[in-house]
Amino acid sequence: MASSSKRFLKLATMTASIASKTVSNTIRNITSNDAEKTSAKQQLFHDIGVQIANTLGEMKGAVMKVGQIASQYKDIFPPEVSKAIEKLQRQAPPMPFEQIKPYIEKELAQPLNAIFSDFEPVPFAAASIGQVHKAKLHSGEDVVVKVQYPGVDEACESDLKQVRLALRLMGVLKIDKKLQDQLFDEIQESLSNELNYEIEAQNLEVARSFHANIDSKIIIPSVYKAFSTRHILTLSFESGESIQTASTWSQPLRNELGKRLFRAMGQEIFYLRRFHCDPHPGNFSFRENGQVVVYDYGGVKIISPQIIEHFKQLICAARNNDLTVLENQLVSLRALTEKNMFPHPLYQQWLEVLLRPLVTDYDFAENSAHHDGVKLVKQSLKYWDLFRPSPDTLMINRTISGHYWNLIHLKVHDNLSDIFEELVPSTSH
Numbered sequence: 001m002a003s004s005s006k007r008f009l010k011l012a013t014m015t016a017s018i019a020s021k022t023v024s025n026t027i028r029n030i031t032s033n034d035a036e037k038t039s040a041k042q043q044l045f046h047d048i049g050v051q052i053a054n055t056l057g058e059m060k061g062a063v064m065k066v067g068q069i070a071s072q073y074k075d076i077f078p079p080e081v082s083k084a085i086e087k088l089q090r091q092a093p094p095m096p097f098e099q100i101k102p103y104i105e106k107e108l109a110q111p112l113n114a115i116f117s118d119f120e121p122v123p124f125a126a127a128s129i130g131q132v133h134k135a136k137l138h139s140g141e142d143v144v145v146k147v148q149y150p151g152v153d154e155a156c157e158s159d160l161k162q163v164r165l166a167l168r169l170m171g172v173l174k175i176d177k178k179l180q181d182q183l184f185d186e187i188q189e190s191l192s193n194e195l196n197y198e199i200e201a202q203n204l205e206v207a208r209s210f211h212a213n214i215d216s217k218i219i220i221p222s223v224y225k226a227f228s229t230r231h232i233l234t235l236s237f238e239s240g241e242s243i244q245t246a247s248t249w250s251q252p253l254r255n256e257l258g259k260r261l262f263r264a265m266g267q268e269i270f271y272l273r274r275f276h277c278d279p280h281p282g283n284f285s286f287r288e289n290g291q292v293v294v295y296d297y298g299g300v301k302i303i304s305p306q307i308i309e310h311f312k313q314l315i316c317a318a319r320n321n322d323l324t325v326l327e328n329q330l331v332s333l334r335a336l337t338e339k340n341m342f343p344h345p346l347y348q349q350w351l352e353v354l355l356r357p358l359v360t361d362y363d364f365a366e367n368s369a370h371h372d373g374v375k376l377v378k379q380s381l382k383y384w385d386l387f388r389p390s391p392d393t394l395m396i397n398r399t400i401s402g403h404y405w406n407l408i409h410l411k412v413h414d415n416l417s418d419i420f421e422e423l424v425p426s427t428s429h
Contacts, residue, residue: 014055018048094126095149100133103150107232115227119145129195134237142237143224146197153195153231160188179334182391194298197233201225203274203297204235210272211264218264219293240285240293243409249288251413258364258412259419260292265403266423269396273308277301277395279402281409301395307333311396315424318351319359334390342383349376357404358420364404365411 025044029037101121105112112119116135123131130148137143193199201223211218219238227234246257261284268275276283278299285293310332317325323344330336353376356362356369389397 010055014051017051021048094123094131097121099150100131100147104145104147104232107229108227116143116145123147135234137224137227143227143234144221144237145227146233146235148195148197148231150231160184160191179388179390183389183394186391186394190299190301193300196230197228197298198230200233200296200298200300201228203300206272206274207268207276207294207297210268214267215260215264217260217289217291219287219291220297221293221295238285238293238295240287240291242285243281243406246286247409247411251411253288253290254410255412255414256290257286257292258407258410259414259416260290261406261410262403262416263419263423264292264294265399266419269303269399270308270312270423273305274300274302275396275399277399279399279406281406284406301399303396307392310392312424316426318355319426321348321351323347330387333392335387335393337386337388341386342380346376346380346383350380357407357416359417361413361415363413364407365413367408370408 021044025040029040032040101112108115115137117138117140118136120134123133125132129152130146133145133147135143135145204220204223208220208222211220219240221235221238224234224236246254249257265275265279276294276297276299278296283294283296285295287293310329314326314329314333317323317329326347327336327339327342331339350373353369353373357364362369
């Protein structure tokens with residue numbers, strides 16, 4: 001990890017460069033027509049997005065994690081910026097074992113060979129804040145060891161401030177200052193939680209006991225507390241096949257796996273109100289006996305009963321085509337700025353598209369709702385500013401849309417209406 005002064009300098013240089021590009025673009029465009037201005041703005045956003053991605057990608061740790069989080073909050077960035085920083089979600093290069101080994105020994109206050117009979121020096125996964133090694137305990141159990149990069153948590157707060165300043169200077173945040181504050185507070189909280197493996201250990205234990213009482217085929221790794229700290233997390237090794245492999249299995253098995261995943265994540269949102277909010281396909285694996293393994297409870301969102309109640313009312317209003325209640329709930333969730341402005345026929349078309357995967361016999365591989373939604377976007381563009389990402393809805397929306405794509409990857413072809421009704425009864429008040 002670079003020293004904090006070097007990190008600050010790199011980020012400050014990036015911010016100054018972005019500010020200068022933005023000013024130059026404004027000056028150049030004084031005499032341009034609208035088409036030239038639009039084209040120049042798109043090019044500027046693209047260049048800035050690439051610059052942010054390259055700068056953050058070079059810097060391990062919190063700053064790269066901030067970039068990844070930013071790419072998950074796509075709604076608040078122009079598409080040119082989102083696209084460029086999306087590449088930060090890909091794997092980071094690992095840290096050498098010579099640096100990692102003494103760090104683990106210091107954290108666990110024992111030599112590595114006193115704890116593990118075998119420890120693979122090459123990690124099988126590396127991300128922005130840490131890497132994961134396979135190992136074996138002296139008792140014979142296979143485990144995985146998540147190791148956080150040394151010093152990453154200390155860099156977190158200043159990194160976030162710098163990235164925010166860069167984004168604000170380039171004027172790409174499409175939301176007002178108050179909403180920015182709320183969203184960045186949420187990013188800060190999400191980042192702090194993810195940097196604390198003790199919180200992830202608690203999240204894993206809560207989720208394990210919750211699912212164990214409902215569906216024994218949802219598998220969540222167990223925590224080895226004796227070999228875990230705030231920066232090291234030792235978990236049971238739970239094998240499974242990737243979503244790509246599972247997509248080649250029989251249709252009935254794919255349907256069973258897809259429905260199990262959909263139900264489990266819905267139960268976390270609507271009943272546990274504490275849900276796994278990183279629906280990346282790499283966080284799930286599948287077994288031919290119908291089991292679904294869920295990894296990485298570092299990203300968990302806790303949601304209030306009031307917000308869930310608004311969501312339930314919103315869903316019921318959508319199912320009953322009650323547009324008055326629907327708009328009231330969108331306003332309560334801070335997702336709609338003004339009522340009675342969006343045309344009713346367009347609402348009805350959107351509701352049909354959004355509910356189709358949940359209430360009909362739906363072929364996710366064909367993905368008709370998505371294709372029809374893309375067509376509706378063109379008709380809806382002029383009303384787009386009425387809607388905005390809100391801190392109350394962002395993570396739920398992201399989780400639900402992510403799992404929609406997971407069911408597409410699994411090529412599910414089934415009717416989910418019974419699970420949908422079970423999660424949010426249509427007569428809910």
